[in-house]
Amino acid sequence: MKRSILIHPDPRLKKICPPVEAVTPDIGQLAEDMLATMYDAPGIGLAAPQVGAMHRLLVMDCVKDPEVAPRPMVLINPSVTWASEDLAVYDEGCLSIPDQYAEVTRPAKVRVEWTGLDGKQQEEEFAGLWATCVQHEIDHLNGKLFIDYLGPLKRQMITRKMEKLKREMARNG
Ligand code: NI
Numbered sequence: 001m002k003r004s005i006l007i008h009p010d011p012r013l014k015k016i017c018p019p020v021e022a023v024t025p026d027i028g029q030l031a032e033d034m035l036a037t038m039y040d041a042p043g044i045g046l047a048a049p050q051v052g053a054m055h056r057l058l059v060m061d062c063v064k065d066p067e068v069a070p071r072p073m074v075l076i077n078p079s080v081t082w083a084s085e086d087l088a089v090y091d092e093g094c095l096s097i098p099d100q101y102a103e104v105t106r107p108a109k110v111r112v113e114w115t116g117l118d119g120k121q122q123e124e125e126f127a128g129l130w131a132t133c134v135q136h137e138i139d140h141l142n143g144k145l146f147i148d149y150l151g152p153l154k155r156q157m158i159t160r161k162m163e164k165l166k167r168e169m170a171r172n173g
Contacts, residue, residue: 002037003051007169008096008162014143017054019077023119027057031074031117034059043095045133047140050096058137062129078114078138081123083107090132092146098165100158104149106135 006013020027030053038046038059045060056077063071088108093101110131113123126134136146147155 001033002040003033005037005041005046005050005095006052007098007166008094008145008147009159010096012049012052012054013096013140013145015049015054016143017049017056017141019056020115023076023115023117027055027076028117030055031057031059031076035061035072035074038095041095044129045137046095047137049140049143056141058134058141060130060133060137062133064129074117075112075114075134075137076116078112078134078141080110080135080138081113082111082125084109088128088132090129092132092136094136094146097145097147097158097162100147100161102146102150102154102158104132104136104146106132110135112138 030048034046034048034051037051044062045058048055048057058075058078059073061070061072084107086108087105089103089105091101092104108131109125109127111123111125112134113121116122139145147158
C-alpha cells in the first residue's frame with residue numbers, strides 16, 4: 001500500500017532515527033509499502049522518515065535501463081564502513097523536495113553494511129548513481145537533506161518554494 005510522502009519543511013525530516021531493533025512483520029510491511037511508494041512517485045530511493053516512520057530503514061532501486069531487471073533493495077540499519085577519496089558530483093533531487101535539483105559532491109564509492117529483511121547482515125560496495133543514492137538516503141536517517149549541502153541562500157530559496165507548495169497543497173486538499 002502506498003504511503004504519503006512528507007514534504008520539506010517538516011520536523012520529522014530533521015530527526016535522527018533510532019535503529020530497527022528487530023525485523024518484525026510491521027517492518028516488512030513498511031519496506032514493501034515504501035518500495036510501492038518509491039516506484040509510484042517515481043523515484044530511485046526513499047527513507048522511512050520520508051513517510052513519517054522514524055526507523056533506520058531505506059529502500060532503493062537505481063536501475064534506470066528498462067532492458068535491465070529492477071533491483072529493489074531494502075537496507076535496515078545501514079552504515080557506511082568505507083568511503084573513497086574520489087568524489088563525484090550529481091544533480092540530486094528528493095521526493096520530499098519535489099522538482100528542485102542541485103549539484104552535490106560526495107565520495108564516488110562507498111562500502112555499506114546493513115541488515116536485510118531476512119535479518120542477515122550484508123555488505124556491498126556501491127559506485128555511480130547507487131553510491132550517491134545510498135548516501136543521500138542514509139543522510140535522511142540522520143535528519144539531513146541534500147539542500148543542507150548548499151549555501152544558505154540557495155537553501156532558503158528552495159525552502160520558501162516548498163512552503164508555498166505546501167500552502168497550495170493544503171488549499172487544494
Ligand atoms: Ni531524499
